[in-house]
Every structure is written in C-alpha cells, then in structure tokens.
Amino acid sequence: MDIGPLLSFLAVDLLLVCVPGADWxxxxxxxxxxxSVGRAVAGLVAGYALHTVLAVAGLAVLVAGSPRLLTALTVAGAAYLVWLGWGVLRRPATPEADGGARGSLFLRGAAISGLNPKGLLLxxxxxxxxLVTRGSHPPVAVQTAVLGVLHMACCAAVYLAVGTLSHTLLAARPRAARAVTRTSGAAMLGIGAVLLAQHTL
Incomplete structure (x- = not known):
C-alpha cells in the first residue's frame, strides 16, 4: 500500500480514538x-479485531446495507453501555478495590468495543x-486488514496511556478515584441512553 493513504488514515484514526467516549x-x-489495565485494553482491542475480521470478510458491507440490522446492533450496544454504566455508578472502583475476574474485564472490554457505535461508524x-481500488494496489481485503490493524494499534497505545495515567494520578486518592470512576460510569450510561433514545423513539 502507498504510504499516503496509510498516513492519512492514521491521522484521522488517532483523532477519533483520542475523542473520549465509552472506551475511554x-x-x-x-x-x-x-x-487490570492491560486486560481491559486487550479486551477493547479484541472487539476491534472482530470488527476487522468482519470487514475483511465483507460482512461490514452487508451490515451497512441493512438499516434494521445496523439499528439492532446499535441498540444492543447502547443497552449494554447503560447496564455497564449503571453498574459502575452503583459500585465505583477505588484503588484498594478488588479488580474482579480477569476474564470478566477482558470480555467486558471486547463487548464494549465490539458493540461500540463509534467503532461501527469507523x-x-x-x-x-x-481503500484504493484503482491501479496495481493490494486487494481490498488486504488493505482493509492493514487499516484495521493500524486502528487496533492506535487503540492499544492510547488506551494503555489513558489507563496507566489514570492509575498513576488516582492510586493514592481514593475519593478522587471514586469521583472519576462515577463520572466514567455516568458517561457510559449517558451515551447509551442517548443512542437508545435516537433509535427507539
């Protein structure tokens, strides 16, 4: 692939990844x-790996052409965000709190990114x-895979930095940690509620 489209995609992708949302x-x-940061980020990246596989297989085009299926996936993702956000608000994490099952952290992360409407949009x-379809360029499936891997790498780098920074700043501040976690839960709940309202009313 030409370096130009890759760099252009990387710039746009980094901008999207750096916009706070459900993943953040x-x-x-x-x-x-x-x-738990590494396990949570691995789950988020795994969700986008699934998106990449589906896009390479051509299923993303099928979803894009089916408004009902796209709406159903968006509603499912929104409902999951509401449920997860409510759980975080009820039991906000603190530095001394138990991190929970490792598998659960991974699976929750995969579900969040796998059903994330922003991921579907991307x-x-x-x-x-x-994607370049003219001239002697790699097949569309190969280009899609490369761009998908680039997105996963951006997500891993940004989310690891965010998670590590949040731990570094909040590890010795239980009250601040609880407040930030509740804000994160409220963000997940709010994003999910807005999406549900948009697609069900």
Missing amino acids: AYVIAAGVRGR YLSVLPQF
Whole structure:
C-alpha cells in the first residue's frame, strides 16, 4: 500500500480514538485498579479485531446495507453501555478495590468495543474512504486488514496511556478515584441512553 493513504488514515484514526467516549470511560474505570489495565485494553482491542475480521470478510458491507440490522446492533450496544454504566455508578472502583475476574474485564472490554457505535461508524463509513481500488494496489481485503490493524494499534497505545495515567494520578486518592470512576460510569450510561433514545423513539 502507498504510504499516503496509510498516513492519512492514521491521522484521522488517532483523532477519533483520542475523542473520549465509552472506551475511554471503561479504561479509566479499569485504570483505577492498576493491574487490570492491560486486560481491559486487550479486551477493547479484541472487539476491534472482530470488527476487522468482519470487514475483511465483507460482512461490514452487508451490515451497512441493512438499516434494521445496523439499528439492532446499535441498540444492543447502547443497552449494554447503560447496564455497564449503571453498574459502575452503583459500585465505583477505588484503588484498594478488588479488580474482579480477569476474564470478566477482558470480555467486558471486547463487548464494549465490539458493540461500540463509534467503532461501527469507523468500519462502515470512515475506513472505506481510504481503500484504493484503482491501479496495481493490494486487494481490498488486504488493505482493509492493514487499516484495521493500524486502528487496533492506535487503540492499544492510547488506551494503555489513558489507563496507566489514570492509575498513576488516582492510586493514592481514593475519593478522587471514586469521583472519576462515577463520572466514567455516568458517561457510559449517558451515551447509551442517548443512542437508545435516537433509535427507539
């Protein structure tokens, strides 16, 4: 692939990843627990790996062409965010709190990114704009895989930094940690509620 489209995609992708959303809220909540950061970020990246596989297989195009299926996936993701956000608000994480089951942290992260409407938007409308179909370029499936891996790498780098920073700043401040975690939970709940309202009313 030409370096130009890759750099252009990387710039746009980094901008999108750096905009706080459900992924940020989850990794900040996990960051308060310290050792859970890597597991939580791995889960988030795994969710985007699933998006990449589906896009390479051409299923992303099928979803984009089916408004009902796209709406159903968005509603499912929004409902999950509401449920997870409410759970964080009820039991906010603190530095001394138990991090919970490692598998649970991974699976929750994968579910959040796998059902994240922002992720669906990236793979269905943003990523295709950087695919080159003219001339002697690699097949579209190969280009899609490369861009998907780039997105996963951006997510891993940014979310690890956010999670580690949140732990470093909040490890010795239980009250601040609880407040930040509750804010993260409220963000997840709010994002999910808005999406539910948009697609069900």
